[in-house]
Amino acid sequence: MAEVPDKVSLEGIEAKWDAAWEEQRTYRFDRGKPREAVFSIDTPPPTVSGSLHLGSAFGYIQTDAIARFQRMRGREVFYPMGWDDNGLPTERRVQNHYGVWCDPTAPYDPDFTEPPPAEGGGKDKAVRSLARQNFVELCHILTAEDEKGFERVWRDLGLSVDWTLTYATIDDHSRAVSQRAFLRNLRRGQAYAAEAPTVWDVDFGTAVAQAEIEDRETGGAMHRVAFQRADGEGAIEIETTRPELLPSCVALVAHPDDERYRPLFGSDVLTPLFRVAVPVVAHPLAEPEKGTGIAMVCTFGDTTDVVWWRELDLPLRALIQRDGRFQDEVPGWLTGAGAETYGEAVAGRHAKQARRAVVEKLRDAGDLIGEPKQLMHPVKFFEKGDRPLEIVTSRQWYIRNGARDPGLRRALLERGEAMDWHPPFMGVRFKHWVEGLNSDWLISRQRFFGVPFPVWYPIDEHGRTQWEDPILCAEDALPVDPQSDPPPGYGEAQRGQPGGFAGDTDVMDTWATSSLSPQIVGTIEPNLFERVFPMDLRPQGPEIIRTWLFATVLRSHLEHYELPWSDAFINGWILDPDRKKMSKSKGNVTTPADLVVQYGADGLRYWACKAGPGADTAVDQAQMKNGRRLAIKLLNASKFMLGVTSGAGAAGAITETIDRAMLAELAAVVDDATEAFAGYEYHRALARTESFFWHFCDHYLELVKSRAYGEGPGAESARAALETALAILLRLFAPVLPFATEEVWSWWREGSIHRAPWPAAEELRDMVAGDGDVEVLAVAADVLSEVHKAKTLERRPLRTQVARLVVEDVGDRLAALRIAEADVREAGVVEELVLREGPERQITVELAAAAD
RNA sequence: GGGCGGUUAGCUCAGCUGGUCAGAGCGCCUGCCUUACAAGCAGGAGGUCCCCGGUUCGAGCCCGGGACCGCCCACCA
Numbered sequence: 001m002a003e004v005p006d007k008v009s010l011e012g013i014e015a016k017w018d019a020a021w022e023e024q025r026t027y028r029f030d031r032g033k034p035r036e037a038v039f040s041i042d043t044p045p046p047t048v049s050g051s052l053h054l055g056s057a058f059g060y061i062q063t064d065a066i067a068r069f070q071r072m073r074g075r076e077v078f079y080p081m082g083w084d085d086n087g088l089p090t091e092r093r094v095q096n097h098y099g100v101w102c103d104p105t106a107p108y109d110p111d112f113t114e115p116p117p118a119e120g121g122g123k124d125k126a127v128r129s130l131a132r133q134n135f136v137e138l139c140h141i142l143t144a145e146d147e148k149g150f151e152r153v154w155r156d157l158g159l160s161v162d163w164t165l166t167y168a169t170i171d172d173h174s175r176a177v178s179q180r181a182f183l184r185n186l187r188r189g190q191a192y193a194a195e196a197p198t199v200w201d202v203d204f205g206t207a208v209a210q211a212e213i214e215d216r217e218t219g220g221a222m223h224r225v226a227f228q229r230a231d232g233e234g235a236i237e238i239e240t241t242r243p244e245l246l247p248s249c250v251a252l253v254a255h256p257d258d259e260r261y262r263p264l265f266g267s268d269v270l271t272p273l274f275r276v277a278v279p280v281v282a283h284p285l286a287e288p289e290k291g292t293g294i295a296m297v298c299t300f301g302d303t304t305d306v307v308w309w310r311e312l313d314l315p316l317r318a319l320i321q322r323d324g325r326f327q328d329e330v331p332g333w334l335t336g337a338g339a340e341t342y343g344e345a346v347a348g349r350h351a352k353q354a355r356r357a358v359v360e361k362l363r364d365a366g367d368l369i370g371e372p373k374q375l376m377h378p379v380k381f382f383e384k385g386d387r388p389l390e391i392v393t394s395r396q397w398y399i400r401n402g403a404r405d406p407g408l409r410r411a412l413l414e415r416g417e418a419m420d421w422h423p424p425f426m427g428v429r430f431k432h433w434v435e436g437l438n439s440d441w442l443i444s445r446q447r448f449f450g451v452p453f454p455v456w457y458p459i460d461e462h463g464r465t466q467w468e469d470p471i472l473c474a475e476d477a478l479p480v481d482p483q484s485d486p487p488p489g490y491g492e493a494q495r496g497q498p499g500g501f502a503g504d505t506d507v508m509d510t511w512a513t514s515s516l517s518p519q520i521v522g523t524i525e526p527n528l529f530e531r532v533f534p535m536d537l538r539p540q541g542p543e544i545i546r547t548w549l550f551a552t553v554l555r556s557h558l559e560h561y562e563l564p565w566s567d568a569f570i571n572g573w574i575l576d577p578d579r580k581k582m583s584k585s586k587g588n589v590t591t592p593a594d595l596v597v598q599y600g601a602d603g604l605r606y607w608a609c610k611a612g613p614g615a616d617t618a619v620d621q622a623q624m625k626n627g628r629r630l631a632i633k634l635l636n637a638s639k640f641m642l643g644v645t646s647g648a649g650a651a652g653a654i655t656e657t658i659d660r661a662m663l664a665e666l667a668a669v670v671d672d673a674t675e676a677f678a679g680y681e682y683h684r685a686l687a688r689t690e691s692f693f694w695h696f697c698d699h700y701l702e703l704v705k706s707r708a709y710g711e712g713p714g715a716e717s718a719r720a721a722l723e724t725a726l727a728i729l730l731r732l733f734a735p736v737l738p739f740a741t742e743e744v745w746s747w748w749r750e751g752s753i754h755r756a757p758w759p760a761a762e763e764l765r766d767m768v769a770g771d772g773d774v775e776v777l778a779v780a781a782d783v784l785s786e787v788h789k790a791k792t793l794e795r796r797p798l799r800t801q802v803a804r805l806v807v808e809d810v811g812d813r814l815a816a817l818r819i820a821e822a823d824v825r826e827a828g829v830v831e832e833l834v835l836r837e838g839p840e841r842q843i844t845v846e847l848a849a850a851a852d
Numbered sequence: 853g854g855g856c857g858g859u860u861a862g863c864u865c866a867g868c869u870g871g872u873c874a875g876a877g878c879g880c881c882u883g884c885c886u887u888a889c890a891a892g893c894a895g896g897a898g899g900u901c902c903c904c905g906g907u908u909c910g911a912g913c914c915c916g917g918g919a920c921c922g923c924c925c926a927c928c929a
Contacts, residue, residue, distance in 0.1 A: 350862090428855075
């Protein structure tokens with residue numbers, strides 16, 4: 001136990017208590033507790049790629065406040081921390097940071113060491129290509145550094161995580177869990193491989209999933225193009241934004257009920273320039289109002305083409321390759337002039353270049369009707385990508401997600417309904433996402449830094465890879481890297497040989513691993529899973545409901561047939577649309593670490609906790625400043641209270657009515673704050689507590705100050721009340737302001753406040769025995785306010801003596817005032833107090849003459 | 853095109869199941885060094901609670917319509 005300091009300060013308080021908490025193992029999870037006593041949190045593993053943004057800190061702080069409340073309430077809080085380091089963001093960061101590029105065909109260099117960072121961030125300047133293994137090693141090196149930095153920030157913010165419970169989505173344990181879950185999905189038929197048209201990013205060279213696609217308004221042009229009818233009876237005009245796909249055209253499609261085109265269904269037309277005969281077909285997805293009401297189907301311009309191609313059983317005439325270029329070779333279905341045109345205008349070009357050339361040719365041939373019309377239209381992009389997605393056919397791994405299985409879809413919707421969402425409206429985002437799923441979850445990525453698929457393929461004696469017949473890794477041999485480990489029964493020398501094997505070269509999408517976070521943390525050490533799963537809480541951001549949250553529900557449903565957690569807490573969005581401008585023009589800093597220096601962790605936490613669940617929030621340094629002010633006020637008020645009570649313990653009886661009134665009010669605050677916190681409404685708990693606290697300082701403390709200092713009969717009552725109130729107020733504030741409250745607690749109590757029990761209103765009520773007439777405090781505070789006001793208006797110091805104070809009021813209020821009369825006179829420096837019964841409140845303050 | 857949030861003092865926001873709900877902090881103005889706190893205290897100015905209808909004895913709060921802002925989803929002809 002420390003002394004009450006002469007001068008209070010928040011300087012260095014974060015470092016001091018972080019070290020103390022670590023040393024005292026304050027937040028260490030007690031592995032011995034049964035499931036009912038545990039509150040387990042499925043902490044989001046932040047993406048470790050560079051620096052931590054304020055938006056992340058915002059959500060984690062809110063979660064921490066909830067965790068701290070639950071801990072004080074008696075639950076053993078399971079609060080691990082993970083780092084999401086596998087995947088594309090890390091690869092990209094490594095590429096830019098070191099100026100390197102992964103060349104999967106290059107041989108491994110065993111003597112490789114970390115290169116110096118590239119100049120200028122190395123963006124787009126790959127100065128050096130690396131073997132896959134070397135590249136992966138470099139990813140590990142850089143993420144390890146970033147993770148240290150992240151932990152530092154989390155600690156400075158006061159996150160009460162158990163730092164012995166950490167994982168990374170790329171570490172051995174996570175890879176093993178991820179591979180095991182995949183193998184089980186595969187064995188149960190929930191995962192499968194398929195050769196199919198998939199959405200493809202031509203720059204990253206990988207397939208991407210529906211959840212990672214976004215629409216961007218992009219400039220383009222609408223071209224009206226004429227298709228000659230094969231019977232020579234005129235032409236059909238269509239509109240397209242992608243005329244370069246004409247050589248891939250396989251049909252024209254119109255709505256079955258469209259009278260304009262009905263007579264043509266079944267007949268052929270000739271594609272312009274390329275002169276390929278394609279049929280006119282009918283499909284309900286064709287919209288008569290769009291364009292000319294008839295569209296060209298190409299393999300593939302967009303996902304609708306894929307549907308038409310599949311459902312109308314059209315031929316495959318794909319020409320765009322994985323690098324985004326049209327193939328060099330003239331395809332077999334083009335002949336004569338068409339083949340020539342292809343060679344001149346299309347072959348080997350990117351989509352944009354080919355488009356220009358084809359449009360010129362169309363114009364020359366007279367097949368372009370009018371001029372292209374510029375327009376803005378939505379185009380699909382990979383959310384991390386820079387160029388429009390293409391659709392290419394490739395072999396990929398999928399997990400069934402209900403998109404093509406109504407029963408599974410319904411089951412997942414029911415899971416969503418069974419969950420408690422905070423705030424509730426976030427649940428509809430989940431619902432809409434599940435309802436809108438249109439394809440199974442594509443989990444394979446043609447990348448390097450990720451969890452490999454634990455499968456190999458036999459190669460027959462003719463050198464053909466047997467894709468349909470994968471060799472699965474045994475669960476006890478996980479994690480495995482099929483590109484460096486041979487499958488059971490084979491030797492490494494047989495890799496790539498006839499009669500040998502080939503390892504799967506793909507890695508899993510990051511979400512395929514992070515969706516197993518409950519399983520990963522639950523098996524981070526033995527005998528843990530049944531103590532923490534299903535978990536209590538999933539906190540996360542709103543933008544990853546469709547990815548992380550949905551995928552976690554799916555994996556848990558498939559593996560355990562239950563919800564992974566009972567409650568989902570979705571934090572709001574940080575509104576800082578113009579971050580750069582803000583920091584430049586105002587010279588402000590916006591990284592969490594800088595803000596901690598400026599406002600203290602408690603100040604930053606106060607700002608974050610002012611925002612309710614799901615509430616979008618502006619970065620507001622004024623609020624952080626106010627939080628810091630509150631923390632300092634707490635220190636000062638505590639210093640004062642402990643100064644008069646000597647921290648001797650609330651031994652004496654609380655006899656004065658006004659003291660009892662204050663405690664009765666505080667009991668109501670405890671009730672409200674507890675209820676709010678329990679319902680994840682920490683912002684209300686804070687507002688209620690804070691509001692009480694300021695009134696407490698401004699009115700109650702002023703009223704009882706003199707009495708508490710003195711030796712009179714009421715002194716003991718005041719001191720006991722002060723000490724009781726302080727012990728409760730500190731605990732009410734502890735989840736939001738862990739540093740300031742711990743500091744004060746340490747002045748007079750043993751142990752950490754964060755392991756102290758949450759206050760119970762019942763204890764307070766027992767103490768005041770129901771006799772806490774709140775009117776006494778209210779009337780006293782009101783009269784004192786009037787006295788202060790009079791002095792202020794007269795521009796006199798507040799300690800100015802009041803020669804005569806006349807209070808006229810109704811009987812009840814006068815009676816209440818009489819009870820607190822001594823305190824009011826002391827606090828107001830009142831010489832003579834006259835109470836007079838009257839119909840309404842009227843207060844007259846006569847100040848003593850000025851001294852000069 | 854569909855959906856979800858939001859619109860309350862100059863700024864950032866509270867206002868829970870309709871009746872002291874017209875509030876807080878910041879900013880602004882005026883005082884006050886009062887032995888916990890000047891990183892403070894006391895006081896003050898400032899709002900047709902987006903608009904239009906409706907329900908009700910009574911509506912920021914409920915219902916209908918509309919406007920604007922943000923976000924999410926949607927098959928890019």
